[in-house]
Amino acid sequence: MRDTVRFRLDGVLHEVRNPDPTLTVLRYLRETLTRSGTKEGCAEGDCGACTVVVAEQAHGAAVFRAVNSCILFLPMIDGKTLYTVESLSGPHDALHPVQQAMVDCNASQCGFCTPGFVMSLYAHYRNGADTNEGAICDALAGNLCRCTGYGPIVSAAKKMGEYRQIEEVSPAPLDTDGMLALTYVDPHTGAVRKFFAPQTIVQLGELSEMYPDAVYLAGATDVGLWVTKRLRVLDTIISVASVAELRVLSETKDTVEIGAGVRYSEAYQALERLHPDLGELLRRLGSVQVRNAGTIGGNIANGSPIADSVPPLVALGATLGLRKGAAQRMLPLEDFFLAYGKQDRQPGEFVEKVIVPKLGAQDVFRVYKLSKRFDQDISAVCGAIKFTPDRGIARGVRIAFGGMAATPKRAKAAEAALEGRPWNEAGVRAAMAALEKDFAPIADMRASARYRMEAAKNLLLRAYRETNGESARVLAEQAMAYE
Numbered sequence: 001m002r003d004t005v006r007f008r009l010d011g012v013l014h015e016v017r018n019p020d021p022t023l024t025v026l027r028y029l030r031e032t033l034t035r036s037g038t039k040e041g042c043a044e045g046d047c048g049a050c051t052v053v054v055a056e057q058a059h060g061a062a063v064f065r066a067v068n069s070c071i072l073f074l075p076m077i078d079g080k081t082l083y084t085v086e087s088l089s090g091p092h093d094a095l096h097p098v099q100q101a102m103v104d105c106n107a108s109q110c111g112f113c114t115p116g117f118v119m120s121l122y123a124h125y126r127n128g129a130d131t132n133e134g135a136i137c138d139a140l141a142g143n144l145c146r147c148t149g150y151g152p153i154v155s156a157a158k159k160m161g162e163y164r165q166i167e168e169v170s171p172a173p174l175d176t177d178g179m180l181a182l183t184y185v186d187p188h189t190g191a192v193r194k195f196f197a198p199q200t201i202v203q204l205g206e207l208s209e210m211y212p213d214a215v216y217l218a219g220a221t222d223v224g225l226w227v228t229k230r231l232r233v234l235d236t237i238i239s240v241a242s243v244a245e246l247r248v249l250s251e252t253k254d255t256v257e258i259g260a261g262v263r264y265s266e267a268y269q270a271l272e273r274l275h276p277d278l279g280e281l282l283r284r285l286g287s288v289q290v291r292n293a294g295t296i297g298g299n300i301a302n303g304s305p306i307a308d309s310v311p312p313l314v315a316l317g318a319t320l321g322l323r324k325g326a327a328q329r330m331l332p333l334e335d336f337f338l339a340y341g342k343q344d345r346q347p348g349e350f351v352e353k354v355i356v357p358k359l360g361a362q363d364v365f366r367v368y369k370l371s372k373r374f375d376q377d378i379s380a381v382c383g384a385i386k387f388t389p390d391r392g393i394a395r396g397v398r399i400a401f402g403g404m405a406a407t408p409k410r411a412k413a414a415e416a417a418l419e420g421r422p423w424n425e426a427g428v429r430a431a432m433a434a435l436e437k438d439f440a441p442i443a444d445m446r447a448s449a450r451y452r453m454e455a456a457k458n459l460l461l462r463a464y465r466e467t468n469g470e471s472a473r474v475l476a477e478q479a480m481a482y483e
């Protein structure tokens with residue numbers, strides 16, 4: 001067992017013994033290391049001002065992840081190499097190509113957002129610097145600028161590859177043998193707080209029995225905000241992020257199995273292969289920074305009624321694997337959500353994996369996310385439908401919605417209206433009417449109840465129109481016209 005967090009920064013090994021487990025990387029950089037280049041804007045993962053790059057070896061290659069340091073706890077970078085905006089300056093303060101491109105394209109005014117943009121672009125640069133505009137916009141969707149306008153920043157992203165390449169510091173692997181087990185004594189209250197990062201499922205199982213009240217931690221894109229926004233003090237944290245068995249993403253002929261420690265960005269390709277709509281949904285979930293940290297396991301475990309990954313996985317008939325100690329159980333994903341904020345999870349039990357059936361060649365599947373902004377926004381409504389057409393008859397209909405009830409939920413009345421009936425507009429309109437029996441949505445700042453109901457109905461109609469060969473993708477058509 002180790003009581004010291006170890007990471008590399010600018011080639012120097014940093015060792016921090018028993019730190020406050022929820023000290024953010026941002027605070028550590030600014031307050032302890034007095035590296036103030038990294039900024040704090042929102043402290044909740046939205047603005048990207050705090051973006052840093054975390055690098056590690058994966059499958060024999062270095063992977064560079066832009067992440068929000070404001071919601072990243074220091075123990076989460078154990079064993080990794082950290083890059084901040086200060087890391088980029090070369091000998092005699094020479095600018096890095098990313099920085100030079102920003103200067104040459106006039107891509108900064110007040111400059112507050114600039115270090116964050118530079119670091120998002122730096123990760124993009126180190127990962128191959130794709131100059132496709134869509135890829136660049138994706139890379140920047142987690143960074144807000146209130147004064148420059150995004151055109152010059154996108155121009156800088158396109159230009160940065162043209163500068164002379166410089167020799168980069170490579171992320172060297174660090175010795176992190178043994179489980180990280182921190183004990184922190186609060187200097188003000190004397191209270192003891194613990195953090196564990198087990199490396200095997202057996203260690204995690206043992207901890208789950210020893211500390212049934214512990215908070216599980218994966219990417220901290222929800223838990224981070226409990227600390228920075230709700231000022232919660234977490235007594236015992238068990239991170240699932242280093243558990244080898246939970247980091248596995250595997251495929252069989254019929255299923256994709258996603259371990260609870262697999263990040264969105266790591267699951268993207270497998271899910272996009274499963275269906276392009278799933279890829280598009282993931283591409284619009286949070287930002288690069290959020291997807292580089294957050295997990296589908298965390299999205300499910302959090303139990304939010306607007307968790308985007310849940311409606312499509314429920315429509316696909318996914319199975320959830322839970323575990324405590326050595327005891328495992330599997331349940332249909334939809335049965336996990338009991339009521340608002342209440343899931344079918346015993347004290348100490350953790351999410352181990354989710355198993356997603358692949359679609360058959362004839363299956364029809366659609367997922368739609370409606371949010372006020374296209375990128376980096378939480379859904380007002382997220383809906384998914386799956387069925388198998390059999391000589392014009394809809395069979396095996398599964399429909400699930402997020403944002404329509406206190407939990408993500410199947411639309412069983414709408415399913416019944418479609419099941420075994422001809423897949424035609426009359427049937428779909430009957431299902432649309434049946435949604436009134438399935439849901440009584442609430443009104444909140446994201447959408448009114450009436451909007452939600454109308455939108456959910458129209459998503460079914462949209463699915464019908466699309467399967468009927470009609471285009472219903474208004475935004476896609478607008479984008480094509482613009483190009």
Ligand SMILES: Cc1cc2nc3c(=O)[nH]c(=O)nc-3n(C[C@H](O)[C@H](O)[C@H](O)COP(=O)(O)OP(=O)(O)OC[C@H]3O[C@@H](n4cnc5c(N)ncnc54)[C@H](O)[C@@H]3O)c2cc1C
Binds near residue numbers: 046215
């Ligand atoms: C800026 C921003 C944008 C976002 N945009 C979206 C969005 O568009 N759509 C969306 O759905 N969500 C969004 N989110 C929410 C968040 O990213 C997701 O819910 C994410 O999937 C949580 O995963 P995580 O790994 O970060 O979980 P964590 O924050 O680590 O944990 C989340 C919850 O799950 C529990 N938990 C984690 N892993 C396990 C486990 N293995 N077993 C048991 N419990 C576990 C934790 O205790 C906690 O209750 C956004 C968040 C931010 C900050």
Ligand code: FES
Binds near residue numbers: 044046047068071
């Ligand atoms: S400070 Fe806004 S994302 Fe971190």
Ligand code: FES
Binds near residue numbers: 110114147
């Ligand atoms: S340059 Fe001022 S916020 Fe972007």
